[in-house]
Amino acid sequence: GAGVSQTPSNKVTEKGKYVELRCDPISGHTALYWYRQSLGQGPEFLIYFQGTGAADDSGLPNDRFFAVRPEGSVSTLKIQRTERGDSAVYLCASSLLGDTQYFGPGTRLTVL
Amino acid sequence: RKEVEQDPGPFNVPEGATVAFNCTYSNSASQSFFWYRQDCRKEPKLLMSVYSSGNEDGRFTAQLNRASQYISLLIRDSKLSDSATYLCVVKFYTGTASKLTFGTGTRLQVTL
Numbered sequence: 001g002a003g004v005s006q007t008p009s010n011k012v013t014e015k016g017k018y019v020e021l022r023c024d025p026i027s028g029h030t031a032l033y034w035y036r037q038s039l040g041q042g043p044e045f046l047i048y049f050q051g052t053g054a055a056d057d058s059g060l061p062n063d064r065f066f067a068v069r070p071e072g073s074v075s076t077l078k079i080q081r082t083e084r085g086d087s088a089v090y091l092c093a094s095s096l097l098g099d100t101q102y103f104g105p106g107t108r109l110t111v112l
Numbered sequence: 113r114k115e116v117e118q119d120p121g122p123f124n125v126p127e128g129a130t131v132a133f134n135c136t137y138s139n140s141a142s143q144s145f146f147w148y149r150q151d152c153r154k155e156p157k158l159l160m161s162v163y164s165s166g167n168e169d170g171r172f173t174a175q176l177n178r179a180s181q182y183i184s185l186l187i188r189d190s191k192l193s194d195s196a197t198y199l200c201v202v203k204f205y206t207g208t209a210s211k212l213t214f215g216t217g218t219r220l221q222v223t224l
Contacts, residue, residue, distance in 0.1 A: 035210075040120070042199050042214030043156065056211065091155060101212060103155035 002026065004104035006092050012110045013082055021107045022078040025094030032075050034102060035091040036065055043091050049075060082111045113138055117213035118200050127220055131219045135183040135200030142213075144203035145176050147185050149196045150217065163224045170171055177202075197216050 013019050025032050031050055045059040049069045054107035056068070064082075069075040079086055083098040089108050093101040118135045125131045137145075145162040160167065160172040162183050173186040183200055197217040204211055 015178065035212075042116070042201075042216050043212075045211050045213065048211065057212075069127070100158055105155050 001101075004092055004094050004102055006090075006104040006107050008107060009105065010108045012112065014112050015082060015084060017082050017111075019079050019082055019109065021078070021079075021090050021109070023075045023092030023094075023104060025073065025092070026074070026096075026102060029094035029096050029102075031071070031091040031095045031097065031101075032069060033095075034075070034077050035093065035103075037089045037091055037106070041090075041100075046077070082109075084111050087111045113195050114215070115213045116202050116215040117121075117198055120216050120218060122169055122221050124192055124217040127190060127192060127222055127223075127224055130186065131190055131220065132187075133185045133198055133220075135185075135215055137181050137183070137202045137213075139182060139202065139204060139213075140153075142181075142202040142204050144210075145183050146201040146203070146212075147172075147174055147183075147200040148201050148214070149197050150199055157215075159198070165181075166215045168202070187220075192222050192224070195220055195222045 003025045007022045014023040016089050037043040047067050048056040052072045052096050064080045067077045089106040092104045098105045116137050125167045147159040148156040149159045150156040160169050162176045166175045171188045175184045191210045197219045200215040202213045
């Protein structure tokens with residue numbers, strides 16, 4: 001069946017711009033996670049949704065980062081006033097009731 | 113101190129060799145443990161879960177020592193296709209979420 005999909009696969013933007021990254025989880029998966037992976041590092045947790053609500057957003061680095069999941073399926077990660085330090089691969093994962101997390105291919109964000 | 117620590121490598125080994133990776137974690141309340149594999153510019157994929165009793169999957173053996181807070185992965189008879197980054201992962205349940213914490217990964221290069 002279809003796995004987790006993320007769009008766009010690559011995003012290049014200029015410092016100060018706003019970006020939206022989209023995640024389509026595996027159908028029926030109630031839990032959705034966002035991670036950020038910088039070069040040479042493992043993925044770092046950003047936020048977790050159970051259904052429509054953010055159950056844990058403790059990993060969001062600051063208030064420029066925000067994520068939504070209005071209908072309990074697709075999620076959008078929004079970054080305002082992007083900075084060069086935001087450049088990374090943003091990974092989305094989904095799971096069924098907190099079981100094994102399946103990752104999408106990621107969005108590679110480059111802030112110039 | 114990082115929550116999950118791994119030797120970043122790279123480990124360069126010839127085909128057919130046995131190689132072992134180690135990982136330590138700092139949070140004694142961690143509850144589940146995994147090894148993920150990540151190929152270059154790809155998403156992480158679950159390789160295997162890790163249990164105190166030790167578990168084996170073909171050429172791969174994983175072991176957990178809760179007292180020492182130490183996790184290991186042994187790969188026997190290495191293949192060229194085993195070349196990848198191996199991420200040590202710890203899962204921690206907070207009551208509302210189950211967060212994965214990743215190590216930086218250990219890079220393995222298997223050569224002819």
